[in-house]
Amino acid sequence: MKYQTLAIHGGKKDDSGKHSVNYPIYLSSTFVQPDLEQFEEFVYSRGNNPTRNAVESLAAQLEGAEHGLALATGMAATSLVFGLLKQGDKVLINSNVYGGTWRFVSNIFADRGIAYETVSDFNTYDFSRIDESVRMIFLETPSNPLLKITDIRRITEAAKEKNILTVVDNTFLTSYFQKPLELGADIVVYSATKYYAGHSDILAGLVLVNDEQLYTRLKFLQNTLGGILSPLDSFLLTRGIRTLGLRMERHQQNALAVAKYLAGHEAVEDVYYPGLESSENYALQRSQAKGDVGVLSIRLKDSHDSKKFVKNLKIFGLAVSLGGVESLICHPATMTHESYAPELQRQIGIDEKLLRLAVGIEDIDDLTGDLEQALEKAKR
Template identity: 40%
Template sequence: MDFETKCVHGGCTSSADQYKALSYPIYQTASFAHASFGSSTGFDYTRESNPTRERLEHTVASLEEAAGAVAFSSGMAAISTVMELFRPGDHFIIEQDLYGGSIRLFHTICEKNGLTFTYASFSSDDIESMIRPSTKALYVETPTNPMMKVVDIRRLADIAHRHGLLLIIDNTFLSPYFQKPLTLGADIVVHSGTKYLGGHNDTIAGFAAASSLEIVEHLHETAMSIGSVLAPFDSWLILRGIQTLAIRLERAEKNAMQIALWLKEQPCIKNVYYPGLPEHPGYAIMKKQASGFGAMVSFRTDSRETAIHILNHVKLISFAESLGGTESLITYPLTQTHADVPEDMRRKSGIDDTLLRLSVGIESAENLIDDLASALPLSKI
């Protein structure tokens, strides 16, 4: 079954609902009755399992070509549960250019629980030399957030598996439509389902998918135990969003390329970070491991004043956190998504007061460019 068809039909050839509802039902219930002692419909309590959430998990697993997937109440809940696979004393090598919320989780929660972390640039550092006897996993986003660095997943998988490590990939920026890390050798994929999978900025969700059924079962048991599962209605919203995933990403990527090319020509824009540009250092790797370049564009202005002027003067584009929705959003990583990242780590990654991150939506590219043009300082056009 082709990807687009899986998006619409959830990887199934027919509806599993007894009434053949085209929109899969929302089983908005906490509990399920037993017909008699010793019998069960297969569902007992929604924290453990729910038909709507199960349908969604089957869909995401199908899209990622995974052994299975677990749906969580947020992307951070998904990452937190993945970290429960490990024990005190375990060591991780982490991409330093990473969503700030993930770094905050590692610093404030995981370190308290006895896990240790080494941060590195996976696109330039010698990762293999950093592996210790206690190292258990490599963790990376690719493209990275917000500097859009590209990491060779196949190369990392080879390093990880030669040393008996797990490779964990955050695939939020590209979604399984453009990139399938498990098919490239990764062991676990995590998502903020709030972003491209949901696609409408109307709910929060997270996912973890794995190549091993054993890992999936462990994640499910942990999620059930700590109660971090996704509610039925939110599961339905993500199912609905996934139906248009392919066509949304095609349009958003096309817009992103047009905007990246336009930004390159503006005198007050000093750098444009988009892996779809041939001069991007990760362009060749992206061509090998992904089927598209995504719709995230970061760029550096000539001054803090220019960056703030743009944020204060965009009208069609919203100045807001998050990404991956139908609407275009512009973010100031320094004070928003990466505010809790230690200053030295921000400096190493290149996150300063001139950096902006743009999540390109599905509006008219011409309208978006006009909005950006009108937000540039008049003296610098």
């Protein structure tokens, strides 16, 4: 089956004998055992819940992965994967990752005796100087909020030679546009809160993996740490996934149109969007992904007041997050990336003027019209 057919018909079928089109929501914390010696598949919902298992298998099918795990949030998914690390291990991480991931790395790794190195450009990184303690490479591509693209094949080839795990946070593109496991990665993580769920109504995380041993350890950690996705949210995540392909196409189409519109506007100084042919990452992105994200970042020229611009937008809501059907705008320096110290923000290219747009699936004329009227009012 092709992707969009799988998104609609994949996962598990109703096994209750009722033949419902949608997999039922099993709101049950525990399951009755036939007798003392007999343990069945479902014992207690932290370990396995039918509705959660259904969305886990759907996500795995879409990724082309052997196994999927669903967690309560994207950060629970990332934390689960970081749970593979031990004292003395070292992690390489790209320098502009999501602020919450950075909060984890910069605050919690030290307590656990785990070292890290931030890499500003993995595409030119010299892997021959990697030390023995490096156990994991964690990367986000496109990165957040500057949409830098990392060459996944280059990293995974170098990592494999040295027995290093490669983890890709694929939140921005989803398996619809990019399949990191096929490009050699070991683990894929998602904030499924974003495009997968797609309606800004739940928080969710996913971890996808092929390797049995890795899966066994991650499954153990999921049950032991306990940050699982609830049955109700598993149902809602499944519902979101059914339309993922349609939404991704429209997000991409709208984001490209907005990027082009802004790139040609006299008020705009910079546009960061890998789907623009003028982007330095345009070719690399096309070599490893089938499409582009619905997110872009911009800076206005000094002739325009960014605060006034944001204040006057009527359709783009001022909010963190992305991947829902509605358009949002945020100010990374004080919102999504406030966990980075100001000095570090400057080093990685986040400044007061940077704005991140998460383009929704509304009518494109309304979106550009909204930007136009707000830019007009933002003139100094």
